[in-house]
Amino acid sequence: METTQWWREHRGTTGSRIAEAVSAMLDDGFVSAHRRETLLAVAARLPRGYRGGHRERLQAVVAQFDAVSSSLRAADLNPSGWLDTARLAEVLTSACDPATAARREGLPAWPMPPADGVKERWASMVVGTGFHATYWVSEWPRSATHPGFLQPLLLGDTGTRVLSVIAEPLPTARALREIRKAKVEHAADAAQRRRIGQMEDEATRAEVADLQRREADLVAGNGDLRFTGLVSVCAGTEAQLEDRCVALETAAAQAMCEVRRLVGQQGVAFLAGALPLARGVL
Numbered sequence: 001m002e003t004t005q006w007w008r009e010h011r012g013t014t015g016s017r018i019a020e021a022v023s024a025m026l027d028d029g030f031v032s033a034h035r036r037e038t039l040l041a042v043a044a045r046l047p048r049g050y051r052g053g054h055r056e057r058l059q060a061v062v063a064q065f066d067a068v069s070s071s072l073r074a075a076d077l078n079p080s081g082w083l084d085t086a087r088l089a090e091v092l093t094s095a096c097d098p099a100t101a102a103r104r105e106g107l108p109a110w111p112m113p114p115a116d117g118v119k120e121r122w123a124s125m126v127v128g129t130g131f132h133a134t135y136w137v138s139e140w141p142r143s144a145t146h147p148g149f150l151q152p153l154l155l156g157d158t159g160t161r162v163l164s165v166i167a168e169p170l171p172t173a174r175a176l177r178e179i180r181k182a183k184v185e186h187a188a189d190a191a192q193r194r195r196i197g198q199m200e201d202e203a204t205r206a207e208v209a210d211l212q213r214r215e216a217d218l219v220a221g222n223g224d225l226r227f228t229g230l231v232s233v234c235a236g237t238e239a240q241l242e243d244r245c246v247a248l249e250t251a252a253a254q255a256m257c258e259v260r261r262l263v264g265q266q267g268v269a270f271l272a273g274a275l276p277l278a279r280g281v282l
Contacts, residue, residue: 036154039091040079041278042068088276095274097128098160098234120267124241127270130160130234131241134269135248137229139258142206152254153231159244160234164273168226175224179215183208230273231259 044064046057065082072079083091119126124133141149153163170178186208193200218224233248235241245261252259262269272279 037091039083039276040068040072041276043278092275095162095232095276097130118267123261123263123266124238125266125270129236131236131238132266132270132274133233133241133245133261134266134273135231135233135245135252135259135261136269137231137252137257138260140227140229141256142203143256145256150255150257152251153248153257156247156251159240161244161248162232162234162274164230164232164276166228166230166272166278168228170224170226172218172224176215176218179211179218183211183215186211228272229257230269232270232274234274 042065044061046060069079117128124131126132150163153161186204189204190200214224231248231252233241233244235244249259271277
């Protein structure tokens with residue numbers, strides 16, 4: 001808006017074709033601002049058997065958060081600080097109803113939409129004036145990719161879109177059990193394929209190699225994480241939501257990811273994917 005106003009005040013009255021073309025592009029929304037944010041939500045848990053009063057427990061949690069901040073700075077990242085109550089309310093409101101939040105930007109924070117303003121449908125959700133649909137990233141790239149492989153999903157100019165990657169730490173014993181169980185299943189499948197004369201495909205070999213790498217990392221003393229990817233799309237109308245869902249599916253294919261639109265669980269998926277609350281998913 002400021003760019004358009006400046007141009008109208010300083011373009012003069014020459015009436016040249018270039019000036020007319022620039023004015024037309026500005027009027028048609030050729031120049032538009034896109035706000036991008038990266039939020040990190042952390043769920044801290046006290047050690048099992050921890051003893052202490054309320055103050056001691058709070059100090060233990062704060063110490064864990066301070067350790068996360070130190071790790072981010074060690075990775076050459078610059079965190080702006082943990083969100084306070086007002087800022088968190090603003091972020092939650094913006095995720096639920098982006099259009100209304102944009103109109104109220106700069107004004108005092110207001111409460112979340114009332115419960116009667118939330119309607120969960122089979123494959124979408126309506127919160128206030130926003131229509132939402134959440135996808136699950138069912139397949140990540142199986143081959144080596146460059147660090148910016150998610151660029152189509154992150155930088156696509158198709159309205160409000162939230163990509164959440166949930167990293168859940170797994171206990172070492174549990175992770176080893178799951179890996180060894182998966183290896184036994186792959187060995188049984190390989191024996192069955194040999195009996196029927198079926199060839200092993202490249203995708204299966206990549207999965208076995210990934211299991212071996214994870215097991216080697218665990219034996220070396222490293223931790224294991226379970227990653228879950230969720231993508232939420234928001235629009236002002238139901239028709240616009242469907243158009244943006246098609247654009248999302250195209251962007252996911254460009255990023256070599258496979259996404260599935262969740263059905264019958266949009267409410268849970270929206271809480272986990274669109275809201276920065278560090279909620280895990282089953």
